[in-house]
Amino acid sequence: MATAVAEGSSAAQAPAPIQAFTVTLIIRRFDPEKDAEPYWQDFDVELYATDRVLDALHKIKWEQDGSLSFRRSCAHGVCGSDAMRINGRNRLACKTLIKDLDISKPIYVEAIKGLPLEKDLIVDMEPFFESYREIQPFLIASDKPEKERIQSAAQRERFDDTTKCILCAACTSSCPVFWTDGQYFGPAAIVNAHRFIFDSRDEGAQVRLDILNDKEGVWRCRTTFNCTEACPRGIQVTKAIAEVKNAIMRGSADIPVSDLAPTPQRA
Amino acid sequence: MERYAPTIKDLAPRDIVSRCMVQEVAEGRGAGPNKDYVLLDCTHLGAEVLETKLPDITEFARTYLGVDPVYEPVPVMPTAHYAMGGIPTNVKGEVLSDNDTIVPGLYAAGECACVSVHGSNRLGTNSLLDINVFGKRSGNNAVEYAKTAEFVPLPENPAAFVTGLVDQVRTASGTERIGALRKELQDEMDRNAQVFRTDESLAKVTETIHELRQRYQNISIQDKGHRYNTDLLEAIELGFLLDLAEVVVYSARNRKESRGGHQRDDYPKRDDETYMKHTMAYLTGDPHSADAADHISLGWKPVVITNYQPMERKY
Ligand code: SF4
Ligand code: FES
Numbered sequence: 390m391a392t393a394v395a396e397g398s399s400a401a402q403a404p405a406p407i408q409a410f411t412v413t414l415i416i417r418r419f420d421p422e423k424d425a426e427p428y429w430q431d432f433d434v435e436l437y438a439t440d441r442v443l444d445a446l447h448k449i450k451w452e453q454d455g456s457l458s459f460r461r462s463c464a465h466g467v468c469g470s471d472a473m474r475i476n477g478r479n480r481l482a483c484k485t486l487i488k489d490l491d492i493s494k495p496i497y498v499e500a501i502k503g504l505p506l507e508k509d510l511i512v513d514m515e516p517f518f519e520s521y522r523e524i525q526p527f528l529i530a531s532d533k534p535e536k537e538r539i540q541s542a543a544q545r546e547r548f549d550d551t552t553k554c555i556l557c558a559a560c561t562s563s564c565p566v567f568w569t570d571g572q573y574f575g576p577a578a579i580v581n582a583h584r585f586i587f588d589s590r591d592e593g594a595q596v597r598l599d600i601l602n603d604k605e606g607v608w609r610c611r612t613t614f615n616c617t618e619a620c621p622r623g624i625q626v627t628k629a630i631a632e633v634k635n636a637i638m639r640g641s642a643d644i645p646v647s648d649l650a651p652t653p654q655r656a
Numbered sequence: 657m658e659r660y661a662p663t664i665k666d667l668a669p670r671d672i673v674s675r676c677m678v679q680e681v682a683e684g685r686g687a688g689p690n691k692d693y694v695l696l697d698c699t700h701l702g703a704e705v706l707e708t709k710l711p712d713i714t715e716f717a718r719t720y721l722g723v724d725p726v727y728e729p730v731p732v733m734p735t736a737h738y739a740m741g742g743i744p745t746n747v748k749g750e751v752l753s754d755n756d757t758i759v760p761g762l763y764a765a766g767e768c769a770c771v772s773v774h775g776s777n778r779l780g781t782n783s784l785l786d787i788n789v790f791g792k793r794s795g796n797n798a799v800e801y802a803k804t805a806e807f808v809p810l811p812e813n814p815a816a817f818v819t820g821l822v823d824q825v826r827t828a829s830g831t832e833r834i835g836a837l838r839k840e841l842q843d844e845m846d847r848n849a850q851v852f853r854t855d856e857s858l859a860k861v862t863e864t865i866h867e868l869r870q871r872y873q874n875i876s877i878q879d880k881g882h883r884y885n886t887d888l889l890e891a892i893e894l895g896f897l898l899d900l901a902e903v904v905v906y907s908a909r910n911r912k913e914s915r916g917g918h919q920r921d922d923y924p925k926r927d928d929e930t931y932m933k934h935t936m937a938y939l940t941g942d943p944h945s946a947d948a949a950d951h952i953s954l955g956w957k958p959v960v961i962t963n964y965q966p967m968e969r970k971y
Binding site for chain 2: 456
């Protein structure tokens, strides 16, 4: 995940008192019990360069306005709870550091698009998870082995990238096709189908390829790469979608021999 | 680490490593401008191992600290990570109301539960055992139970307790803020009930908790709504946190020995004779009474020894 590497090394610099900055956040608020329409609200917060946007939201919630609503859990980019639009880009609040934003201007924060707005920064994730469930995101295998199912490093490598998905919806909710057609499976569902389609231990590839060979399936993708840019896990989302498209055209998930180093066969 | 665990050094169990870190800092050998952390050097592992075997933690250091573990040591300090105790269950995931009475139809698994795979120490990846093995067992057993179970007779207005709690917190009109109280609780637990404990430090936390409980009576929240009210959720959770913190501290005070993650500076030795047993805690009175002894009663539960005989830990 080279994109996440910080520029230079701040920790190596000489000890100096840590400087705080006043940062303005402009947050799109909406409470369905009170508001007819969403509106923008400003907050000023004292922050350090190493703080995350999530820290800013916490400071607002805990010190200024307890009604500000957002989801979060792990606070370090593994649970997928806090995808939101920050300065117009889908990102995780817990992985967006203040030092990487231009704080001479206000930071705009709003809910991700394309899913029903629930309250402030919270959307209803149900349509997203519905697509996810449809691609059968679990191992499909007919046998019940006595021991673990053996897989070579090369076979594992085949789908390594897509195992990293944290289901944050940053990709799907940045996709212009998904915005206009909520029926489209969306990149996250395809990424998670990819994770099993190319897993040598799984036997359900054809089922999933058939599901995705639908008019709301992979062919909707117009390779705008928004998803790849949005993914906080650095997953090559567009590439994964292309691999699924290819597998559908080949009529099989079998990996071209050229892609694999000589490996032990499946037991 | 050779000074603390001469044979296994850096591979010492996490309770020992945590104490070493805190001790180094306490004795003035910490790193950084405030000498308040130690440095973890992984550079000898090389980029290949770090990138492929430890990708997440390597990335955390880069993202949040601006430190690249491939080339430089990473600042580290111990933190609370996992609750080893919890709702007592048996190996089927059934909740117990004492050492052996099953609460019919109630199951618990994962970090909230305590089936005791950890004992007094968290071993690496044991949380997966907690959730994968006992999560599956609880789920399966709950399904089996539900197939044949009769409905239990319900008291008049069974939801009254919960709706009462929710409404009380939602409409409270005091002056204390949840965020501030929680921060004080966290700081105090870190200061006085973390990796090193003494009767004195635990007495101090007990007082703080009592005081915070009083102040908790005077809270208010700003979100009065009924939908997705995370302000309300945090307020209710803080009430539970206060209960749990008090139980942890009260039990720790009662255990006058050191064992696994529980280190008493005033009783540094492990005492198998008296304390090789689990602590059970019961709420027996008004949780707001000043003296914890008036509302918590402690009991013991024997430890079942199977394949491994307990012995002194030498590293
Ligand atoms: S592919 Fe990336 S952006 Fe999409 S849900 Fe998974 S982690 Fe989030
Ligand atoms: S809070 Fe878990 S990913 Fe941000």
